[in-house]
Amino acid sequence: MVADGPVPRVADVQAPARPPAMSDVAALAGVSHQTVSRVLNDHPSVRPATRARVVEAIATLGYRRNLAARALVTRRTGTIGVITPATALYGPTSTLVACEQAARDAGAYVSVATLRTFSPDDVVTVVEHFLVQGVDGIVVVAPRTETLGALRSVHAPVPVVVVSSAPQPGGRAVAVDQHAGGRMATEHLLALGHETVVHVAGPPEWFDAGDRLRGWRSALEAAGRRVPPPIATGWSAADGFAVGGRLVAQGLPSAVFAANDQLALGLLRAFRVAGVRVPQDVAVVGFDDEPGTAFYDPPLTTVRQGFAELGRRAVRAVLDAGAAGAAPAAVPDVPLAGDGSFVPGLIAPELVVRESTVAGAGPGG
Template sequence: MAKTSKGRMPRLEDVAKVAGVSHQTVSRVVNNHPNVSKATRKKVEAAIAELGYRRNTAARSLVTRRSQTIGVLASELSQYGPANTLLGVEHAARNAGYFVSIAALREVSRDAISDAVGHFMDQAVDGIAVLVPHADTLAVLEQMNLPVPVVAVGSAGSAKVSGAMVDQRAGARLAVEHLVKEGHRQIGHIAGPPDWTDGAERAEGWRAVLREAGLDESLLVEGDWSAGSGYAIGRRLASSLTATAIFVGNDQMALGVLRAFTEAGVRVPDDVSLVGFDDQPEAEYFTPPLTTVRQDFEELGRRCMDIMLDEIESGAAVSSTVVAPALVVRASTAAPAAI
């Protein structure tokens, strides 16, 4: 860190002087307050970079009587979605000047969640973000009546617990509507585990589009999110393929399906179209490049922290926010051969 001409570490007032703004404006920028113009924000950020300013979190904690720490409770971090959701929340928390204490659950149960939350309360965290994408999680959090703000990430929340989520059902609709528009009438779905909120919501989105189009809803198989399960399911499907298109619950399972189809001589998209979900970085390098649904995990993290900070710093009421997904069309989808 650079020192000022007086031989001390730069302070908020030094940044304000270099940027030509008030120290209140610098404080707003540092705390990511929305009521700052882009031009002013750039000036302040340039001054921060020039001086090498870093805010004194310990001093701020003494003034605010807060720990400046957010607890993040997570599970299934070996999976792409939960891992990247955690990264998004951690990045947003750090940008807001908060430390992050992470508790990763080995198993998802009421007792495990309660124990981890109790550990956070012993640390005097200012708030808790919960990244446990299972149907019962919200009910457990509601019953705990915690004295700090809680945001259930991956959930719409409730009257007692705030929520921040990507609209999984809308993402599934984007995928299946794309296939319907291409002319497909036999559209299968390889779903994730039904006890996962994301898996259930994506399956419901698939069903909703098929109902609206008057199409068969029976072509459903459940996997476990892994490429291995996608491969095993793909081998079974390849031997008696009836669908002309398949919506796969995530990109990892889609990768396994592609491998199985290639081995069986089933051509994608000539014989069957394939759509994934997540848009993991490797998806555009699959053979063929995978049409999929993109989730903005960084935006989800920002939205989570916006809600958290509003509740911590101004006592805002419980609320929820929804991030829209986006369809990314690549070479794994096309009109069915009979069209």
């Protein structure tokens, strides 16, 4: 079959235009190749007017960095691996989102692996996958005991930062101060005149649950108050509802500290069904400050975690360690506090007071 019309000659066929290079940006901006590189790497020595010309030239040409070439030169890919539990729970999910946003703010990207179980084989497989990708470091969101147990089998040649308040001798760790948060919630209730505080605790295999419980207990003991037996349960609103029903049937306390906001939500519902008024009959404090807690009925007093700062510190720890060429074995042990508890790069939580403890406090926060 013969095509209609003349057959074009090779000389008449134009090759597609090549992507703009750094040299094109330099020529258009009237600067050196090195100046363009400094602007791309946010070097402080570039004058504002020069930086503006380079940025305008980049936008005009549609220049994009060749990340593969950059990795060959710098031996860094600008990618961070994040290992996190496969769960929709607010804490781990918020930590993952915070790490991703912090990485982008730092000019890096994340590769994510979610695990339903943290067996040593699973963790080793994920780490090897990240190393094939050439990640600059790994962040591990480690809320449970099984996670840290599996990590002991991993020896990665890149920095590994653990988001956990559990001990990590020789390793890097960042965390929100869960112990302080539990103590803060309990002290708030005691300051309102409650004789003691009942604690609805999260699952014992979760480090955050244990730290919040210890903070609650230490606040009661420091005030010389009776320490009721903690009520261990799950993390869900259904768990809180079931516990609330039992508290109504067995004898209602005047104050309850719930280990997370979902538990508090279930408690509030159980109390309302039973005709119990909050905070007039029982005051309730949660933990996390999930979106929507200001609109619970009544608005919930809770402990806010600084997830944005948590993600920023985790990413910064990876990038700083990688830039310094530090290997995991070169990092000194993190000291322990006087009571034997672990002290990582702790982030202070914040108490947000609303109407579930103080009538008329309003839905703000």
